[in-house]
Amino acid sequence: MSQHVIFIDDEAAIRDAVAQWLQLSGFAVTLYQRAEEALAELQPDFDGVVVSDVRMTGIDGLALQQAVRAIDSDLPVILVTGHGDVPMAVAALQQGAYDFIEKPFTPERLLDALRRALEKRRLVLSLRQLQQSSAAQSDVAHRLLGSSPAVVELRRQLLTLAPTPVNVLIRGETGSGKELVARCLHDFSPRRDKPFVALNCAAIPENLFESELFGHEAGAFTGAQGKRIGKLEHASGGTLFLDEIESLPLAQQVKLLRVIQERLLERLGSNQSIAVDLRIIAATKPDLLEEARAGRFREDLVYRLNIAELQLPPLRERKDDIPLLFRHFCQLAAAHLQRPCPTLEGEDFAALLAHDWPGNVRELANAAERQVLGLANPRPASHSGASLSSRMEQFEATCLRDALRQHHGNIQAVMAELDLPRRTLNEKMQRHGLNRSDFLPE
Template identity: 50%
Template structure:
């Protein structure tokens, strides 16, 4: 299996040959070009994982190559090669969407590291694109349960295996982890999909109101009601009822729900007639229900009725490989809703997303994607640097590049100096000037 398909553009034939030798020996497929216009005509974005191009070339420069490639495929990573004097131009190109830039002369091993990250980002973007669905009728399960983690892959298999099995199930997971979406996926990919999916949130409703909502009532049973009312269980007959935060359901209603599940029928309030219902019950909890049983707050018989199939939905912090895919999905949905474009997701953004703990789970990630689409990233991207004098703007850029190099080199100023192509003394002076720490 190849490490990635690379197009390398430079007007120096010797540099192209050297790069091809090293990258092919490292496991990449490489096609080199000394003519940028010819390269643009030959590169097929669908078959290419990354493009490396020199910034300064006759006739067609790297910025124009970047612009044309992004117009053809905005997700294709483009890495720029620049001389020392071209660093400000390269930084501006990164604002235009370049994945990264390397200052000549670059280290061959460093080039491989940068390409590995670019190819990984390309893979993430492709997976996000292939997981997109147009509508429910043509959707695949992968389009509903987005993720590359083993946990999500296992849940997709469970949906395939159990969607049409007449068994109730219990979903465990933290708040915001996607429990209701998982339940809806089971329903939508089952024969019950044409019948209602009714979600009932057990927390916050007064017990009397909750009981009437669940089971309905006969005419005149409640003060001020002249007509009978069908409860949610009866309304959902033929479909699925999903109880969210079922641990909050009062004990008296737990008993009535258990009877309805056992008899597959409901009695409206004020009636002794058992009305048959055909239901699949799904429940979700964010607590340990067995501990609730031990504490006397949850019925053991209801727990065992719900738990023959128990599914665990891990929080985002335990499935970091899913975060970029979900972020891109939410960003695409938000862009369509707001009439905006999807923001470019570079390798640094990918690293930052994976590094967050996301205590609010999927809900927090979705909000972050929507802010990004609206240009309100957290922390915000301030407009202030754009009105600063050019020397101060360049100083901020330089300080950021030095800080990033120090971080990647474990704080070693010697290694960072090699990576940046600076004398160590010069780098140390800049570290002191910008008040950056180095080991």
């Protein structure tokens, strides 16, 4: 942890002397003459300590300490007091100040207080970060459902990439949840309070693309009666999600590349450059480099978009998640349609597992809604042609996963429910790639 210290005193000679002591001792020091200046810059989660004189013009040290508590109640404040201010400083300790130092003081006295305060701050921020990480993991697990190894790895990669500013390319088949993943990348990022703007590149006529992306001025073309803000400008500060990016016309690829490189755009019909700050998340089904080799996509744009890549597994490769997902979609549909949620039997789930699901999660959600409406049973007509033994293996994995999830990884409870000895259960879990730790409570 960095050793940051904010020091506030309205006497320049004291500020300079303290700064020299602290810098020689390895601290990073920021000096302020007035408390108002420091408060204007101070942010929650500041990784340091505030040291302030008590008697100052404007906001004094006691009022400063209360203002700092309002910003971050765990941020240590050390007050520097004259002899006559000791009773006042003791009262400040009772109100939450970390420590006070009586003038005149030695460098050693200040350094000792700072080191203790910084260690406390380090522990507080570490615990806070751990709690935030745990909450994020729990939240993303409720949005990206599934406990198959592919989905567990996807969630891990997502939480690693989300806080970073890099552009991300999402690869996945139609219906595999690319927009949901893009939305999670935005919602778990520092840009979460700014716009998330989604644009399907395949749904826009080519002659409208430039206006849609870059906006236009009044009179820029026939029918442009007023000024229009484009998606790139509207997403500034936030995230722009470009779905089916492979459909972006080559002419617009050149202009998008320039925006990414220069962080500037021009509306159609204008010569004025507008600064933009955005993160681009693109989604595609085909390999963009193969598209580039075929002359349908710019290779230099591929490298700008694909700083990091997320691969979304098709549903047929994560079949163990199908029962959980189908129940979830049934519950959502039942609540939306105000109908009872159907009860499914083991043979119903076996039929679900036997299907290829070419439409992936989107097709599964549609099947669940039709099931709630009573328009179809959960046994799709097309089958993968898997052997009976293969289907039985899939069903066994589903039963094990459901029991582990229901009992939160309690092996004894799973053994009792499935009537299995410990060794047999261990062998089956190992064969199906199931780990008890994946089912423990968050």
